[in-house]
Amino acid sequence: MKKIRITAVAGILALIALACGSDKSQWLWKIEGKSVSMKQLDEAYSGFGVLMKEQLQQRMGRFIPEEEFKQLLEDPDRSGNPQLAEMFKSFGKDLFSEQYKDMLILNMEAQKDGYARRPEVKAKLEFLQKYFLANMYLFDLLKLQEIKISDAEAYAAWEKAKREDARLKTIPVDQGLEMIKGRMVMASAMEKQRTLLKNATQKYRIETNKDFDIATYVKEQREEARKKREAAAAAPAPAPEEPKK
Incomplete structure (x- = not known):
């Protein structure tokens, strides 16, 4: 799997798709009268865990079995590594709950002011949804825990x-x-x-468009950018303005 650094912003955007709903589990907060339940938090935390685990595997340079990951979340001190234990404690569901609440509020704001309807934002969200779905599906197919x-x-x-x-x-x-x-x-x-x-x-x-080569296109774009940069560097500096009398 290619290593792609997942930023905090990407993590928030990936979780935006989790919407408020109603169920019979204990509610945590009410935002504008609409309950946010423990079940919804658990579902969001599960999605957040996908990002946490991917980042941790890249940091540690090894595959972490799902059972080991769950055990470390439940009991961080079992790692025997103080730094790793503190990191897992920072991933706790109690701390995540505040991030989730903030995320829901920001999501509501983004919807209300029309930000979510901007074409460029919709395009990015569409990519992020496809990216996470493809990677989650691939990880599920790989069944890394079965590789012995x-x-x-x-x-x-x-x-x-x-x-x-x-x-x-x-x-x-x-x-x-x-x-x-x-x-x-x-x-x-x-x-x-x-x-x-x-x-x-x-x-x-x-089907591949034989009349268009993406590598040539990128090369030409870079060449054009280089020429603009060199032209700007070679241009004489503007003369200083004379003081007004």
Whole structure:
């Protein structure tokens, strides 16, 4: 999976699709008389968890099984790492609830003042919806939790990695094996992803415009921008204004 840095703004936009509804669970707040329930918070938190887990996996450089992720959310101190524990505590549902409330209010404001109806905003939201749906679907198909790497496989790969990079010899064996297992899982996932995408692509008829080359178009755009920049740099500086008498 390509590593794409998810910003806080993208996270908020991804959650905007979660609208207020009515159910029988405990309500948390009422905004303009409309209840926001614990069930809605749980659903929003589940969506937020997708972003949290993706960011955490990129930061740690390894795949995190869903069960491990849930356990760390429930009991951050079980990680044995004070920094990691504090990070998971900052992901707590209690703290997220305030962010969710603010998000709902900002969503209402965006709808009320017409911001959400702007063509450029609608286009970005459409992309974000497709992006998150595609990635969630792909992660579900990859079933990373089912990719198993044996200790023997990991040890052999770790020994090979140390021979190729002497700096790795300073890393404790247990940490090294955990790191190499993460790499092997992701390598296996990438291979599986290529197969899934190839199979999916073959199901659809895709036509390419032979009269338009996107690479040439981008190259020409960059060349034009470069010429404008150089022309601006070569232009003489404007003469200073004479003081008014």
